[in-house]
Amino acid sequence: MAKFFISHSAEDPEIVNAFNDELLRLALGVPKEEIFCTSDRGTLEIGRNFNDDIRENLKESECVIFLITKKFLKSKYCLAELGAAWALKKKTFPLLLDQLNFSVLQSTPFSGMQSIELNHKSKIIQLADEFRNLNLVNDFTSVQLDTKAGTLFEVIKNNESIEEEAPTVEEMAKLKSDYDEAMNYVREHEKKIRDLKKFIENLKATKDLNEINKLEMEGSNDxxxxxxxxxxxxxxxxxxxxxxxxxxxxxxxxxxxxxxxxxxxxxxxxxxxxxxxxxxxxxxxxxxxxxxxxxxxxxxxxxxxxxxxxxxxxxxxxxxxxxxxxxxxxxxxxxxxxxxxxxx
Structure with missing residues (x-):
């Protein structure tokens, strides 16, 4: 499974490609197979349910990086990934682009969580240092990082969304409804996981290891x-x-x-x-x-x-x-x- 799960809007291809190529692969030396990003060709296996691929890689990844743009915040799927990462208690890196600030996270589970506004090249270097301190990447050269951080920042600046008219009351209500629906889905499944874990713990006192293993492996279908x-x-x-x-x-x-x-x-x-x-x-x-x-x-x-x-x-x-x-x-x-x- 991949080490990095990249959550992003499909409408931000230039930013996503630059983040993966310039920062993760070229500057920090992360192998392609350690990055799960649905925008990368070959990431999703042909013939497999892409929702299963995304869910499995989100669960198994060491960290989740959110490239939060205005288009990200309008994507129901992106918000669901955000909620799922919170429910799974993953190590997360909310990265704010498009001149967004911390206030956009106030109505999400990440309200109050440390995030990074990528509004300067130095913030990209700060992010890379954080990856290294957490042993998510190996050591890297500062010269290479400085160059690639500059390239990435230029791409980010060049792809900032043009200010749009404020959404109508109806549009805001629809967005809130979509978000609430996604969060209800996450909470329901989180409760099922808690109940199952409790059930398994109770079984450990009365069942042998094979019974527990068999129960843990059981899915909704064969x-x-x-x-x-x-x-x-x-x-x-x-x-x-x-x-x-x-x-x-x-x-x-x-x-x-x-x-x-x-x-x-x-x-x-x-x-x-x-x-x-x-x-x-x-x-x-x-x-x-x-x-x-x-x-x-x-x-x-x-x-x-x-x-x-x-x-x-x-x-x-x-x-x-x-x-x-x-x-x-x-x-x-x-x-x-x-x-x-x-x-x-």
Missing amino acids: KETFENYVREIGISLRKLDPIVASAIYFDLFSQENFWAKIDSYELRRLTASKYLYVDYDDLSITYNSDHPKLKKCVGKLKLFDDFLNGSPKLVELLEDETEEIISLANIDFWAKFFKVHVII
């Missing part, structure tokens, strides 16, 4: 449950050393022993850390099923395997859509869905 398993298992596997992830694959889903040309130091390190068992006589590497970090991941993999075996219609549909064998025994499935390379 497709959503499948996506929940893929997302959560993928995150867990990518946190492991590839050798450990490969050992899990071979132990659970392959008929063969796991052995490969692996640096002996790595094997000794992972064995000493109790992630692996290595049998040099039989030339086999197996994972430690008692390791606390591996138990939950393996438990979800087994539940996912049971779910796939019990959902033949979903599997048939996914295989038709992806032209892949939907099976945990398929290493291409691990690469495509979990983003994990199995060593063979």
Whole structure:
């Protein structure tokens, strides 16, 4: 998942492109894949529901940047993203452009929250320093930053909205109604999340780990449950050393022993850390099923395997859509869905 989620109006393409290219990528060295911005070509996957993509990346991102312009404030979708980020308690950076000031946030959940008016090149440099202090970006050169901040500021100034006539009473009422509707939606879902968390906590006293994992993965339909398993298992596997992830694959889903040309130091390190068992006589590497970090991941993999075996219609549909064998025994499935390379 991306590190930065960029919330913006689709009607501000020059500002959005300059912010992503000049500041994040060129000045601060943020890789393209760490930026989720729907205006970037290739960000939204063809064939996927774009609302699901946006919701998933908003949830998993480390921070949300709001490029707040007059057009942003008129967008119902932008206001919904603002409310969702607040509900999810994300680290947020409200950036005020178009000569807007802090007063425009008074009727939002971000009233009183620190925001930045990008009304001078120095404010862009201040923002970059904030990213670095929070370890969101690596170190960067001040000369490069100064140059790119100047370029970005010029784009911002050149794209400021021309003052428009004040909205009518009817238009203001419509905007308030749209905003209230979006916030009611956010509050309803926030309550559902709180209730579910409370329910799960109560279950922990009476149910085993597999029951809890199964409940946490359950979506509103089979497709959503499948996506929940893929997302959560993928995150867990990518946190492991590839050798450990490969050992899990071979132990659970392959008929063969796991052995490969692996640096002996790595094997000794992972064995000493109790992630692996290595049998040099039989030339086999197996994972430690008692390791606390591996138990939950393996438990979800087994539940996912049971779910796939019990959902033949979903599997048939996914295989038709992806032209892949939907099976945990398929290493291409691990690469495509979990983003994990199995060593063979």
